[in-house]
Amino acid sequence: MKTRNLYLGIILISLGFISCKDEKEVQAEKNVDNYVIYVDSIEKVAIEDAQNNWEGIDAVYQLRMNEAEANLANLKDSIKAQERIIASKNKYEVIRTKMAVKTVVTPAVTSKQRLRNALFGEGKIGDDMSFAWVDAGNIHGVYQTFIHTAEDNKDSYTREDWDEIKLMYEALDSRKNTVEKEGLTKNDNRKIAALKFKFAPMIKVNRMGAKSEEMKDAKE
Template identity: 25%
Template sequence: MKRNFQGQAFALLVTAGLIFGNTACTKSERVETETTVENTGTAVKNESEEAYTNFKNWIDEKERDTAYVYDSERDWNEVIANREDAYNERVAAVDKNAKYYDDARRAEIEEMKTRYSTNWQTRRAAYASYGKSDSLRPVYLTVPDNASDLNALTPANIRAAYENFVAKVQENKESYTNADWQVVDAMWTDLDARKNAIQEQLSAKDKLEIGKAKTKYQAMKAASKTGNTAERVGSNIKDGAQTGAEKTSDAAKEGGSKVGNAAKKVGSETKDLYKKAEDKVDGTKDRK
């Protein structure tokens, strides 16, 4: 009987231990799960904030960069590809986290996308024009494809190169964008530099004909959009200077008028005081 009691007691203790152990494990697992969920929520929030901040800062930076001038040393097709890859990467990050943003932020992100897309269309067209320079150089400058310099132009053929260049500009100038003109003018500068390097070896006739070609080119450039823009700027400056001069003249006239009126007023007041003084003296004499 005693053995049975001890066996039952032992069984109860084992059962109690198992229950306590299971309870402890369940509580521990719950705490661990809650911690994991909390950490996951924090990580998601941080990731979504980082994606938004990176996207916004990148858009702001690209919009501030407005001076995209042609550079013959750059691979503009690669520039286009790199820019579009960078944009798509940042868009994918904010789109992935879109469900964690409120309505205001989602609307802001969509507005930034639209704004950037409009800006990029213009810039991409300019970059594409810059990218055409490699194919235009052999045609305009009459040098071999992929030539890294203009050493192929010699005293014997550089005059013909000038005449060919001017003919190509004459043929295509109506379709040039401002970006195209930047490319064309950069090639023209290279052509001039090559001519200057061999100037002493040119005949008087070649120098004369090259001079005529340069005059034609400058006239076409002046009549282009770039030339018209420069003319408008000059006109605005002239108008501004004229307006400023007119304002200065008007101010001087107004100032002179005010001074004259002030002088008249002072003179009138002085005269009145003098008259009063005389009247006072005369009154004193009469009393005597």
């Protein structure tokens, strides 16, 4: 009787091991299937939608891939499963390349660049600080836009803004010295002089005022 019970116990334990092994294999197959299906599903997503949600898509992809690879050892036919995983990896790389080609990364516009765009026009002055586009024919208009824009927005500028305005103003004046030798008319020169006469004290007063206001706020 005891011998019989012993055999039954061994059989039950063996069946338990087989059951656990089957469960692990089933789970492993499921993880591989989920990975392959997920990659296939990404292909069906519109490029624009995929680009807008790429970080999330890639995060889930990494999770599914890790789960699939971690369970390969539990599969009887691990070689075939590995081939499926590799095929999906290659497919995903193709998709990711498409995303990189289609995605146009727009550089962030700094507050300094926004100020320059407002004073001179969109993209006229960049980090190279080149005023080569300013010539005898347009320099009066450039001064007008610059000075009138600064006057209209003077109450909203910070000290850093006024520092930048001063820097740009001096650079424009330097370009004017060159343009005067390249055919600047006396009439335009007089108009520019009148604008400068009005603006010079304004930039000085407002720059000092913005600095004082910042110091007051810092104390408070």
